[in-house]
Amino acid sequence: DKQIFSGIQPTSIPHLGNYFGAIKQWVDMQNSLSKDQDTRPMIISIVDLHAITLPKDPRILNDYIYKCAATLVSCGIDPERNILYQQSQVAYHGQLSWILGCKVTMPQLGRMHQFKFKSDGLAEVPLGLYTYPVLQAADILLYRATHVPVGEDQLQHLELCRTIADKFNNTYSTNYFPSPIPLQGEFTRLKSLRDPSKKMSKSDADSNSRIELVDPPEIIEKKIKKAVTDSERLISYKPDKRPGLSTLIDLECAVTGQLPEEVAERCMLQAIDKSEYKKHVSKLLIEHLAPIQAKYKKLINDKKLLDDILDDGAKKANKIAEKNFHDICKIIGSR
Ligand code: TYM
Numbered sequence: 632d633k634q635i636f637s638g639i640q641p642t643s644i645p646h647l648g649n650y651f652g653a654i655k656q657w658v659d660m661q662n663s664l665s666k667d668q669d670t671r672p673m674i675i676s677i678v679d680l681h682a683i684t685l686p687k688d689p690r691i692l693n694d695y696i697y698k699c700a701a702t703l704v705s706c707g708i709d710p711e712r713n714i715l716y717q718q719s720q721v722a723y724h725g726q727l728s729w730i731l732g733c734k735v736t737m738p739q740l741g742r743m744h745q746f747k748f749k750s751d752g753l754a755e756v757p758l759g760l761y762t763y764p765v766l767q768a769a770d771i772l773l774y775r776a777t778h779v780p781v782g783e784d785q786l787q788h789l790e791l792c793r794t795i796a797d798k799f800n801n802t803y804s805t806n807y808f809p810s811p812i813p814l815q816g817e818f819t820r821l822k823s824l825r826d827p828s829k830k831m832s833k834s835d836a837d838s839n840s841r842i843e844l845v846d847p848p849e850i851i852e853k854k855i856k857k858a859v860t861d862s863e864r865l866i867s868y869k870p871d872k873r874p875g876l877s878t879l880i881d882l883e884c885a886v887t888g889q890l891p892e893e894v895a896e897r898c899m900l901q902a903i904d905k906s907e908y909k910k911h912v913s914k915l916l917i918e919h920l921a922p923i924q925a926k927y928k929k930l931i932n933d934k935k936l937l938d939d940i941l942d943d944g945a946k947k948a949n950k951i952a953e954k955n956f957h958d959i960c961k962i963i964g965s966r
Pocket residue numbers: 636637638639640641648649650651652653654678681766767770771779780781782783784785788818819820821822830831832
């Protein structure tokens with residue numbers, strides 16, 4: 632049976648990279664799932680335990696858990712049809728993480744790009760930053776997930792998750808854990824608006840580098856206006872030579888489903904220049920996000936509803952996790 636699982640860190644409001652790289656895929660999958668008899672409800676986790684691998688003010692973390700939940704529901708994740716929950720409300724994640732940590736080596740963890748990037752320059756590197764991918768493997772394997780829709784930056788973690796699952800299966804002569812495969816959408820790596828050599832990221836210190844899903848129209852306009860391009864006046868799609876401008880075209884395509892070449896050709900024919908084009912892209916984004924933002928505005932003020940959604944999700948997740956964790960304990964010889 633197919634089991635889809637994915638996660639998102641509540642470290643800020645999700646941005647367009649999260650949206651086009653992951654969340655939109657989740658919504659599309661949910662909408663096609665009902666027709667697919669062999670698939671169990673999709674499981675989406677707000678991974679608050681991953682969010683504390685680097686220091687986090689408790690009030691801010693708490694706030695972002697709600698904001699993240701509200702954003703996901705506003706984007707179209709239906710908490711009735713799926714399991715939407717907060718990671719720390721299912722204690723088995725931590726427990727399985729310990730068991731899986733016994734099946735991975737220190738060099739394997741030391742090779743992770745994200746670890747190298749995030750620990751670079753830190754005077755003290757927290758252990759949690761290092762074992763982050765083990766907890767991520769536990770998230771996925773606890774539900775025996777087979778498919779994990781993520782952006783490109785998570786592929787290495789997914790690969791390690793498969794290695795850990797294999798190691799566990801081989802050690803205990805079982806095939807209990809499936810080998811989860813990543814699913815990628817069309818936009819697997821949206822770039823930063825300020826530096827196209829980087830990905831759009833929640834942790835970038837420059838907030839102009841990303842557009843958050845609930846940014847008001849004037850902020851979206853400002854951020855697109857400030858987006859780094861180049862000195863050519865007209866529009867063409869050349870991701871290598873003109874990465875900044877090409878990211879703007881990617882955004883238009885992500886919203887409208889057109890091909891980048893079509894967009895570039897239309898702009899050429901109409902001799903549209905960069906500042907006009909930026910206005911056009913802002914308008915498209917503002918229109919696309921308007922219904923999401925309208926839902927968000929209502930939801931974020933209804934804490935009781937958000938609590939109910941997350942508590943209900945945790946109940947459903949715990950039911951599956953409890954059974955699986957019990958089976959895993961038996962496999963390792965515990966009782
Ligand atoms: P996180 O919270 O950084 O990002 C959530 C999802 O958004 C994708 N993403 C992007 N996609 C395209 N372009 C970008 N610029 C961009 N930035 C982010 C990410 O690839 C991700 O799919 N470790 C995970 C959270 C996690 C998880 C899991 C994911 C914890 N456990 C189990 C899947 C399965 C993370 O930090 O995602």
